[in-house]
Amino acid sequence: MTDHRMDWDRGARTGTSEAVLCDGKSVDQIAAILDTAEAAGKRLLLTRLCADMAATLARKTWDYDPVSQTAILGGMAAQPMRTGIGIVAAGTSDLPIAAEAQRTLAFHGAEASITSDVGVAGLWRLMDEIESLRQHRILIAIAGMEGALFSVLAGLTRAPIIAVPSPVGYGVARGGRLALDAALGSCAPGLVTVNIGNGFGAACAALRMLGDR
Known part of the structure; x- marks a missing residue:
């Protein structure tokens, strides 16, 4: 049984997408969330992710910024800016x-x-x-x-x-x-x-x- 449930419809419902606050979560918990996102083919924003954890969690479609401590899984938005x-x-x-x-x-x-x-x-x-x-x-x-x-x-x-x-x-x-x-x-x-x-x-x-x- 998983300990997370993703809100993939949040963007359509509210205008801002699901995001993951990493502070307080273990590496294993965040890895499981990333696995869920990749399996569903979803982009995901992660916040408050320290550099050491980011290095452990890095994926192929992964962009990490150490200043903001944010990671983006699946690339930036495709729509016009x-x-x-x-x-x-x-x-x-x-x-x-x-x-x-x-x-x-x-x-x-x-x-x-x-x-x-x-x-x-x-x-x-x-x-x-x-x-x-x-x-x-x-x-x-x-x-x-x-x-x-x-x-x-x-x-x-x-x-x-x-x-x-x-x-x-x-x-x-x-x-x-x-x-x-x-x-x-x-x-x-x-x-x-x-x-x-x-x-x-x-x-x-x-x-x-x-x-x-």
Whole structure:
């Protein structure tokens, strides 16, 4: 008897496909899931997969990215790429979360660029990029510390902002809770928030907002 049941109809039902959170699963459990996917001829996105486990699990149709700790089984999406989503990272330390969001979008056939190191400690860096950021239909913003980037972006662009609090920080900002509270308490309209470090969830939210356009 298997200990997993795959939701292969999720994409048709909700617009975002089944994915596997590898954190907390054993190598044998993930291998069994991969066997099920390959037997069914299905593509699959795996998240929070460490490099050591990825090396053990690698398959022929396998693409692993160590920065985002994501793996894609069965290749990227075959359909034409959708555009309109931008990803903004406050600091270089936030790039793993940004990469998780970008890879999730790519798996679903959506192209998204990453604009990095534009935190508010040097506001000129964000202002240098603001006109290009204003061209996006949706922005995923990732920030730790005090999370000020979320409110600033929401006050400067027309796009809805999906805030991803980052666990980057120390002292009162340790673990991302301060950034989460800042996002939830923002007075800037048009800003919504996902859980700390949840680049995958932010990408799925953006895909649903974008729809088939």
